Amino acid sequence: MYSLMVRGLLGPTPTAEPRTVASRFSPPSRHLPACTFRLGGPRVTTVTVALRFGVTPGTLHYFYRYIIEALRELSVRYIVWPSREEREVIKNAWGKATGFPGVIGAIDCTHVPINAPLETPANYVNRHDLHSINVQCVVDNNLLVREIHAGEVGSMNDRRVFRRSALHRRMLERGDDRIIEDDENLVGDGGYTLTDFMMIPFPNNGHLTPEQQTYNRALSQARVRVENPFGLGKGKWRRLKYLYVRDPALAVDHITACFVIHNFLIINGAAMIDDEQLRRPVRPHEILGNENFDNNPDDPQDIVNPNLDDAEEVAALLRAAEDRGAEKRNMIMHRLHNQHA
Numbered sequence: 001m002y003s004l005m006v007r008g009l010l011g012p013t014p015t016a017e018p019r020t021v022a023s024r025f026s027p028p029s030r031h032l033p034a035c036t037f038r039l040g041g042p043r044v045t046t047v048t049v050a051l052r053f054g055v056t057p058g059t060l061h062y063f064y065r066y067i068i069e070a071l072r073e074l075s076v077r078y079i080v081w082p083s084r085e086e087r088e089v090i091k092n093a094w095g096k097a098t099g100f101p102g103v104i105g106a107i108d109c110t111h112v113p114i115n116a117p118l119e120t121p122a123n124y125v126n127r128h129d130l131h132s133i134n135v136q137c138v139v140d141n142n143l144l145v146r147e148i149h150a151g152e153v154g155s156m157n158d159r160r161v162f163r164r165s166a167l168h169r170r171m172l173e174r175g176d177d178r179i180i181e182d183d184e185n186l187v188g189d190g191g192y193t194l195t196d197f198m199m200i201p202f203p204n205n206g207h208l209t210p211e212q213q214t215y216n217r218a219l220s221q222a223r224v225r226v227e228n229p230f231g232l233g234k235g236k237w238r239r240l241k242y243l244y245v246r247d248p249a250l251a252v253d254h255i256t257a258c259f260v261i262h263n264f265l266i267i268n269g270a271a272m273i274d275d276e277q278l279r280r281p282v283r284p285h286e287i288l289g290n291e292n293f294d295n296n297p298d299d300p301q302d303i304v305n306p307n308l309d310d311a312e313e314v315a316a317l318l319r320a321a322e323d324r325g326a327e328k329r330n331m332i333m334h335r336l337h338n339q340h341a
């Protein structure tokens with residue numbers, strides 16, 4: 001496996017350049033097993049890993065940082081939004097497995113705990129009173145990570161993370177280079193805003209109609225799969241359970257590197273989920289709609305890189321997307337109900 005990773009990930013000439021004379025006689029590929037082992041243990045020290053692999057701690061520390069940076073730079077190659085043809089395949093697979101139409105990805109966030117940063121540490125405290133980075137991922141039916149947005153503070157909720165991401169802005173703008181079609185959408189939990197590109201459950205107020213219950217069950221079956229890569233990632237790359245770093249930028253490098261390896265393994269034949277697992281009926285506790293979320297309206301100023309001059313335009317785009325989303329959800333609800341009638 002390591003030889004395949006060396007050839008496929010680092011290649012003969014990695015982007016990052018070794019900065020020491022000694023490194024010329026010790027290629028990065030030699031240290032990839034030690035570095036991936038370091039990623040796999042939350043509490044293993046550099047000294048422990050260095051002794052295990054017969055290198056000095058200083059050498060391991062240098063190449064660990066070097067390889068993490070090289071993997072982060074490879075994210076543009078291995079974490080890629082699906083093409084129109086790929087989206088058709090994803091929609092068909094998810095539709096056959098769950099009955100929910102138009103799904104091209106499931107979205108959610110996860111928190112990666114870190115040490116308290118030196119600057120504005122209070123901003124990183126999440127609802128569990130831990131310092132963390134909030135990481136957003138969109139995955140497809142094969143659990144391939146199609147988009148990652150890492151680096152937001154732990155105190156920020158998932159909805160705001162999404163609307164601050166470049167993905168949200170690209171979906172909001174309906175230009176010629178659009179990345180999502182009218183019959184396509186993501187699926188998320190009730191923490192997100194309902195739009196034509198984001199389907200969420202009906203809030204369960206105790207009076208849901210049979211049609212709404214059917215809709216929530218089908219959406220939940222599709223959306224629950226986004227939790228698998230988080231569990232797999234934190235299980236295999238256990239440093240994601242707690243990153244002993246104070247620099248948020250270094251934490252983002254670690255997080256991105258882990259998901260680059262995750263995607264690399266899937267692309268090269270590692271099966272993370274099969275059709276039977278995708279078709280597995282959702283369990284009662286997995287059905288969405290019972291969660292309590294902060295339902296404050298979206299702020300156009302949160303949209304990534306908005307110019308002051310187009311704040312009003314962004315607000316209009318949001319309102320239009322929300323109106324289309326309400327219509328689309330009702331249409332899908334009736335379609336699902338007719339299928340199960």
